[in-house]
Amino acid sequence: MEYKYAANMNFEDFSSSRVLYGHRGVTNFPVRLSQEIFRRCLEFSSKKKDIVLYDCCCGIGYMLTVLGFLNQDVIYSLIGSDINKELIEIAEKNLDLLSYNGIEKRIEELKALVEQYGKQSHKDALASANRLKELIVHEIHTEVFQADVFKLKYLPFKPDIIMADVPYGDMVDWQGAGEGVDNLLDSLYSLCEEHTIVGLCMNKKQKVISKRFKLLEKQNVGKRRFVILTKD
Structure with missing residues (x-):
């Protein structure tokens, strides 16, 4: 696939458990691909700024957090939901990194690790955290809540873009009342x-x-496929 919007950059600052919080067994969505899909969605959107982005299967909030750092110019609000309460708690911590207080707290955590252990990995993580801090232009509104997307009937907000990495195979558990993309x-x-x-x-x-x-639009990317849709 030809990338139209997301440059081929070094995204190591976004590596799981470096600055952003990770979780055992959770696979993080590729940064460049998430940026490309978001920007392609934005191209189709009639709204070009102050975007309310919702991820209905947000897991630990990795994709939302990454997109928040990379799209400070157009995103107003990031909202995620997931059926798994444990993952939602991590998502809340990740999205908090998009605030000045949240990233400062993480920097202090990493400084303490550097002082205590002196490991190169902690020093690299601290450098990454400081670089991510520089990406924050304004504080994006963030919110996460526990919910089964198959049972949701109403949202107290109006999503401009909905993005999700649909769980599949044995990589993650697809929990909920139904399953499958059409459901x-x-x-x-x-x-x-x-x-x-x-x-x-x-x-x-x-x-x-x-x-x-x-x-x-639809595209195949390696073992993945993404589709962009709107209500008919």
């Missing part, structure tokens, strides 16, 4: 505004058949 889209339909753009990434074996959404 997810059925649930998202009532949560979408007329202008909402939906970007989903999935395993190539998973297909979108739903007739309730109009396909705007």
Whole structure:
């Protein structure tokens, strides 16, 4: 796939458990691909700034946090939900890194580790944290809540873009009342505004058949496929 918006850069500052908090068994979404999908969604969106971005399967909030750092110019609010309470607690900590107080707290944690152990990995993480701090232009509103997306009937906010990495295979557990991309889209339909753009990434074996959404774009990337849709 040809990347139109996301440059091929060194994203090591976003490595899991470096500055951002990780969790055993959770696979983090590729930074460059998440940026590319977001920017392609933004291209289709009628709204170009003050974007409210929602991830309905946010896990530890990795993708939302990364996009918050990389898109300070257009994102107003980042909101995530997940059925797993333990992951939501980590997502809250990750999204807090987008605030001045949150990143300063993380810097102090890393300074303490450097002083205590003197490991190069801690020194590298501290340098990364300081670089991430410099990316913060304004404090993005962030919010996470525990929810089963298959049971959600209403959102107290209007999402401009919904993005999600659809769980699959044995990499993560797909917990919820239903499963499959079309079941997810059925649930998202009532949560979408007329202008909402939906970007989903999935395993190539998973297909979108739903007739309730109009396909705007689809691409295969390695073992993954992403689709961009809007309500039909």
